[in-house]
Amino acid sequence: MTSADDLRAVRAGLDHARTVIARAARHTDDVLRALPAPEHRSPEQHAAARAVIDATRTLRATFLTAxxxxxxxxxxxxxxxxxRVTELAHAAAAAFPGLVPTDEQLADxxxxxxxxxxxLEVDQGIFLQHVLRSPQAGxxxxxxxxRPTPRALELLPEFSRTGKAELASVRVERTGTVARLTLCREDSLNAEDNQQVDDMETAVDLALLDPAVEVGLVRGGEMTHPRYRGRRxxxxxxxxxxxxRGGISLTDFLLRRELGYIHKLVRGVLTDDDSAWRSRTIEKPWIGVVDAFAIGGGCQLLFAFDHVIAAADAYLSLPAAQEGIIPGVANYRLTRAVGPRLSRQIILxxxxxxxxxxxxxxxxxxxxDHGDLDAAVERAVERFQGSAVLANRRMLNFAEEPLExxxxxxxxxxLQQSLRLYSADVIDKVGRFSTASTTGSHTPVQEK
Structure with a gap:
């Protein structure tokens, strides 16, 4: 249980407050080490672990508020x-022991x-919630x-020269003034993980930074998955x-995805050119093409595109109620697009x-229809190369989604997504989905 003295101490001077946080974290670690591993704990031991963890989290939240x-x-x-978020959390672990987990703790x-x-990622969620809330830090x-990623800056000269970049889960090809991003996780129906987020942000950066590109196009590639072999x-x-398996990261996947490449689709990539008084961001219009289906995170992407084309037999879904996690920024953007009633039907x-x-x-x-899809895509690409498109999409995004x-x-x-990651219902559901699915993704069970 958190003492009143400790709560007062973490609101006081920063130097003393950080020692209180470090001491509380050491005590929590000592208690947890004295218990069996989480999978071997009794109900009483789980309750003891939760009590000491929650007490320290109360101190962390109070410390960060101050x-x-x-x-x-x-x-x-x-x-x-x-x-960036992962770098910031790493720096906080070193400078403020006990505030967020260390790299060694996260590796374990x-x-x-x-x-x-x-x-332990919940502690990162508490930290980043307070940072983003702050009118100065946020x-x-x-x-x-x-800002562009170092990986994209390294690949940019070669991409500008050749118009091609082959990443593990995304292929990028420039044809004319169009950057065509093809999602190419052929065996898993383009299911998302940390690698896919890294590749997508790199690909989006390349398209935005290459001056020869005027329009970005995102489409799924042909699958080798047995149920969809040869189909996009x-x-x-x-x-x-x-x-x-524990391989989805709060900072490298769930937060990087929303604050990184998806936000760049909307706002553009930020440059260091202080003389660029017209705009410090490089923005371009984006077109998405949905073959077969856009489920979960795939559906979320559509809300960031300027134009969406779909095959006649395609469908969209946000199975948040099945997963138990929050579908990114969909709860914000979907309501704006379709209204509150339909949003609840889709998400809840x-x-x-x-x-x-x-x-x-x-x-x-x-x-x-599938036979007409390619021609429709090319017509849309041509329309979105109009000279007034960029200025008008910027003003539309400014009006629709204020940065604040x-x-x-x-x-x-x-915070809420970090809590959902470790909730009992999510753990139970992903275990059942993983056992039932051949890909570990949302393998569709119904098509029209």
Whole structure:
């Protein structure tokens, strides 16, 4: 149980407060080490672990409420360093022992299945919630996440020269002024994991940074999965088998995905050119093409595109109720697109939206038979190369999704998603999905 003295101490001066946090974390670690591993604990031992963990988390949250701006300024040298979420959490572990888990603790967690972890990423969620809430630290972190990745900057000269980049899960090819991003996890229906997020952010950066590119196009490639062999598929969403094994990261997947490449689809990539007074971001219009289905994270992507084309037999779904996790920024963007009633049907009840039904027109701009799909894509690409497109899409995004509203949503998401990752219902569900699925993703069970 958290003492009143400790709560007062973590609200006091920063130097003393950080020692209180470190001491409380050491005590928590000692208690947990004295207990069996999580999978071998009795109900009473689980309760004892939860009590000591929650007491320390109360101190962390209180500490951050009082000191988050001072903490962030220390980590970023007065906001002169631009640390991404994973780098920021790493720096916090070193500078403020006990505030967030260390790399060694996280490595130990990654070696465990999701059901057998202590849930240390929740402490990262608490930390990043407070950072993103802050009117000073939050916008600075958003800017850091909009900057191009070092990997993209390294690959950019070769991509600009050849117009091609082969990444593990995404192929990028420039034809004319179009950057065509093809999702190519052929054996798993383009299920998402940490690698896919890294590849997608790299690919989006390349398309945005290459001056020869005017329009970005995202489409699923042909599958080798036995059920869809030779057919294009857009995305089956998060890889539930990887989540079950403990391989989905809060910072490298769930937060990086939303604050990184998906936000870049909306806002563009941020440059260091202080003389670019017209705009410090490089933005381009994006077109998405849905073959077969866009499930979960695949469906979430559509809300960031400027134009969506779908095959007549395609469908969309956000099976958040089945997974038990929060579907990214869909709870914010989907309501804006389709209204609150349909949003609840899709997110809370698992309703599928089929391309040919009337409600699909709220999410899909064009629907075509497979034989007409390629021609429709090329017509759309030509339309989106108009000279006034960029200025108007910028103003539309400014009006539809104010940056402050997005920041506040992501602050709450950082905590709530970290809690959902370790909830009993999610662990039970992903275990059952993983056992039933050959891919570990949302293998469809119904098609129209």
């Amino acid at each position: 000191h988050v701006d001072a903490v962030y300024d220390e980590l970023t040298s007065g906001r002169t360093r631009h640390l 967690e990654r070696a465990r299945s999701q059901a057998h972890k202590e849930g 916008p600075h972190l958003l800017d850091a996440m909009l 598929v857009f995305s089956a969403g998060i890889n539930l088998k990887t989540l079950h 009840e698992g309703r599928r939206i089929f391309a040919r039904e009337p409600d699909a027109r709220l999410l899909i701009d064009e629907v075509h 509203a997005f920041r506040q949503y992501m602050a709450e998401f950082a």
